[in-house]
Amino acid sequence: MIEDRGPLDLTYKIEQLEKQKKILQDACRRAGKKIKELEDHMSSVKVRVDRIKDSMNNIKRWIKK
Helix, strand or coil, X not given: CCCCCCCCCHHHHHHHHHHHHHHHHHHHHHHHHHXXXXXXXXXXXXXXXXXHHHHHHHHHHHHHC
């Protein structure tokens, strides 16, 4: 099918913008999922770091005795 509408045709422009909107929405959803995954990972890393700090402090106290 030959496209007889030019790039300045408003219906053509609207269709292109709707396609672009869908692409951007999909990208935002993927980015949001990844951000959530990274936030969850950061939380678990923080918990591990806190445990390591506690262990280090306990070892330091034990060494001082």
